[in-house]
Amino acid sequence: MSDTNHSRTLRDIPLSVLDLAPIIQGGTATDSFRNSLDLALHVERWGFLRYWLAEHHSMPSVASSATSVLIGHIAGGTTNLRVGSGGIMLPNHSPLVIAEQFGTLESLYPGRIDLGLGRAPGSDQRTARALRRDMRIGGEDFPELLEELRDYLRPRTEGTSTGVRAIPGEGLNIPIWLLGSSDFSARLAGLLGLPFAFAGHFSPNYMQTALQTYRHCFRPSEMLDTPYAMVGVNVMAADTDEKAQRLATSHFQAFLNIVRGNLQPIQPPVDNMDELWTEFEKISVQSQLRSSVIGSPDTVKQGLEDLLAATQADELMITTQMYHHADRIRSFEIVADIWKS
Template sequence: MSESTKSKTLRDIPLSVLDLSPIVEGSTAAESFKRSLDLAQRVENWGFHRYWVAEHHSMPAVASSATSVLIGHIAGGTSKIRVGSGGIMLPNHAPLVIAEQFGTLESLYPGRIDLGLGRAPGADQRTARALRRDLRVGGEDFPELLQELRDYLLPPADAPASRVRAIPGEGLNIPIWLLGSSDFSARLAGLLGLPFAFAGHFSPGYTLTALQVYRSSFRPSEVLEKPYAMVGVNVMAADTNEQAERLATSHFQSFLNLIRGDLKPVQPPVDDMDELWTEFEKMSVQSQLGSSIIGNPEKVKGELQRLLSATQADELMITTQMYDHADRLRSYEIVADVWKS
């Protein structure tokens, strides 16, 4: 490892945002969209590089199910930040439809649209059936779906004359990212020479393994000459450690309810999670959220730097779920401050 690699600091890399447009208890999706746009406008002013929204379905706490539509809303209300999907769950969709949707977005907001793709359903099996109609089409055929999508985006001169055409879409430069929480997409992204985003915010135990697989399998392509890896991380920042830990209980409750199959909007913070979960449930939640960074500015800066040093990520994507919008804004403001300090 070179000396320059060893000395990489937060200031050396871009920071970005992953948003699920959370619906909090007592609120509505319409209010969530207003809050997401407000957050996007603020992080754009604070210098964040990308703003991605994620596809989930049949979840009372997540409003970003119509992901392409929400991307258009966010891009239309901002001016320079890149906006994209983190991600579109490709097996849920016909690749032609995604090519046309993102071709439309890129035509409306040129040079600002990212297409992040995942292979999970982003939903339970019943919801996946409602989306796909035929469950025989699933994540195992993701490489074929990806190739079909990429073919639709080729310039007309490079494509077979008999192909179906994505209009708009064909010939447009829409960066494609592969997303993953294991090594499958890491290896595929490496072999194809595509950028890779790892879901470290809910699969922390596989982060280093997936990054190693990606980098070792990487082959230069017309897209990238060398690997480019982004790592997702939960950050709940506040002015004091105690305040941050209390605010983080809303996020813990969301995962606890997911484990229990008791889905509901984002809940207000509580003083003591031990009054809500069993010891086994606590261990289960912490196995997924154990890498979350929770604390005051000094602690957040130190832990973000440690994550960067461990992963050598080219970019970090921050996701923050809190009950109160003002608290969420403040968390991102703290991250922006420590990033530039």
């Protein structure tokens, strides 16, 4: 599946969407879910391949905490999109429950469900404690939890049906992806011959190392003959560079609030971020978001082509945080136009 041709352009690869079902200041989760389905319908029409939802907890700006439930909502409202998790944070859950949930989703929407898995908590330690009955289970146990989950999904032959079974789940072809923001999951994905998705949208400093590790460690499997790497990227597109930069300030404020430990819904854009952050905070936020692509159609096209050239990704997953839903839709429309041009 991987293409090592360095002349490959944006039009040669699939584009997909990562959605956190953002809750804006003055909005509700109901609004967020309505907007997510509307965005999914638009990007399906524009030819995007996947629509993934991310698991986060105890965050006033994120409504996708019950990720499997929301996947069902999006899959039920669309026709062709692959819908999945970007990702399920496996240490938060019993592998059996995840096998059953995704077995149910795959049974309802055959051939359209992806199971992306991460090993981070997707929350702070206090929230992680509320989610887990046993805090001894954590990221270091991820390989064992992953193997348990994969075992539940394997077909059972005659005479091997003793023990715990995931029904629905076992024997279903549910693609498993490993997600990461460092090289841990990259190495594991390579060794297991699984596709790998890197969180370039918030961890750009480790991107090249993780991708190189994944490709170096890759061993062919029943699922993949060659490595398949997807890279997440923040894209804030608008009709002019100036408008895009202003709309992006909502995203900057969200990360600033994380730095400050002052979590809030997505805030309206502002004219000048320098009135809100200190120089240290500015450096911190910009370091995490330095791979973001922000600007007019020409600027965004160049930024995405540069990212593709640097990473040789097999697929890009676009995430866009904006205050106004109409601006978010327009941003994806611009990306779609660039992609097809």
